[in-house]
Amino acid sequence: MTDLSPAATFDATLDGARTSEIFVEVVRGHFPESVHRGAAVICTPDGQIVESWGDADRVMLPRSSCKMLQALPLVESGAADAAGLGTQQLALACASHNGAEIHTSRVNAWLAGMGMTDSDLRCGPQVPDDKDARIGLRACGCGPDQTHNNCSGKHAGFLTLNRHLGGGPEYVDPAHPVQQAVKAAFYEMTGDQDYGYGIDGCSAPNFGATLKGLATAMAKMARPDQALSGARADAARRLVAAMMAHPDLVAGEGRACTGLMRALGGTGAVKTGAEGVFTAILPGLGLGIALKIDDGATRASNCVMAALLVRLGLLAADDPAVTAWTATPDINRRGLVTGGIRPSETLISR
């Protein structure tokens, strides 16, 4: 069990937060009622910072924003090709999905193709975010199974890699060959030292990174020909292409990742993570983005990522896929607009 005593502190994380900037204002009437602070880094593949806010060296947990890094061993090992995976499976391996039918049906088929079922997963069951899926489960009196877990595609990828590596069934153990392969790829991509890990919501280890290291890894994913070589370069190219080809499989309807990737139209892949993390892979610009909201709020990480894509000239400020997150109205229980969310000047002005 995690030690919750204040003595058990990893100071680098707290110190990093102390220099964060106010990124997002939550407005009600003429009051900015709440604010969200954070840090963001835009990097080149060789780790040069193009622009940053807050502490680029802060140590953080990327959570699901690094799923495309966790999927690299699946592809570069040859496991994906040996299992005949297509772009839909690769997109799902990078996904935090809504547990909708389009997601669970594909994960179930993927598992069945390996002679497996949801009981081979180690992510745990999760009530799906998708409303139709919830209604369906209620109608049949069923609980959710592990394929409804937003990480079930990542875990199907782990199982596919595991079959290739011949490891035991407990593939989320940090000492397991699958996680050792993930760890090696992760730190090679970020260029960071080993900061240890936390256990994620899906029970897999989630490795620590500097914000700059995470942004650099995303930039390498954006320019595999320049920054990577061989099977790693090929794996990066295929995973990013799969994410951009299937925005609906990476998240789902109503989600920032899906809406922003649809609007980007193949010019970028973006990925959210729990506790206010968001990353972007921008092949055209050859850049990577990593951002962390100090307090973990998704309303803020969505807003900041949308604002940064506008800042970089990839999306128009008035694109509905942007304003959904940068001018989100607060609509009260009688349908009145009482306020909303907006990015702060530091993200807009130059």
Add this chain to the structure above:
Amino acid sequence: MTDLSPAATFDATLDGARTSEIFVEVVRGHFPESVHRGAAVICTPDGQIVESWGDADRVMLPRSSCKMLQALPLVESGAADAAGLGTQQLALACASHNGAEIHTSRVNAWLAGMGMTDSDLRCGPQVPDDKDARIGLRACGCGPDQTHNNCSGKHAGFLTLNRHLGGGPEYVDPAHPVQQAVKAAFYEMTGDQDYGYGIDGCSAPNFGATLKGLATAMAKMARPDQALSGARADAARRLVAAMMAHPDLVAGEGRACTGLMRALGGTGAVKTGAEGVFTAILPGLGLGIALKIDDGATRASNCVMAALLVRLGLLAADDPAVTAWTATPDINRRGLVTGGIRPSETLISR
């Protein structure tokens, strides 16, 4: 409609947030993964600050944390006695309740006693937080009505006051006699200048205050004999007694207000507000508390209030009613404890 452009800024609010302290750490493994900043003030009835963190003069919206102030005109006008209200109705007038049967049945009876129904309310319908209530609504194929709104008790109080004052049916209009009476009482209690208002989730105006002003108002509620007089003193005493007598009506099962008030056992009344606000009325100590989490997170405001009640010697640090919010484990989808929430040193050390 609220202007979401960055130009429409009430600078005093943003400036206040810039000096906030890190109050809460969200831990995962050895990483404090997220942090919540905020400000808090502990005051005497004459506005002397006993202890504070961050900017005591920051201007904020109290949201539901000031419902007992909004209920003062109901009692001091004589409207409550004319309608024969008891302590349960007075507690409900101060409540942000879960919409459970214990809440809605009493609000419905209260409205019926005035020859009214939920259609006279102006708070809007809300899906209840109470699980049994939600199951009941689904079973009958019903949507929620306005009595399920967490503010329906406050609004029943507004209707009761309105019947006494003879105003029109649109009692949430800021110019309506009900809201004018609320505004006068609010600013008399806080001692603040008029900062304007935002429209709350329940459509009533919510008046701006300094954090210190809000804490001072709570201290006056704690010591009505000393700080108030006449009908105002009597109203304050009755409302605080009603909150302490009915912790379950002020919020509901599983909620911080209810759990903390049960543990306080008549030594204090506490009240949460949306966007990370929390207030406390402490009659024994003759003190009031007001706190605001910058980012609006309830997990943080609950943690800070529990920690402050420990700091003031009112509750034991290991009381389960406290640790529910100060050592809240994060349990993942396989039942593993992956981390949790803890107050920062500044709230614990002296």
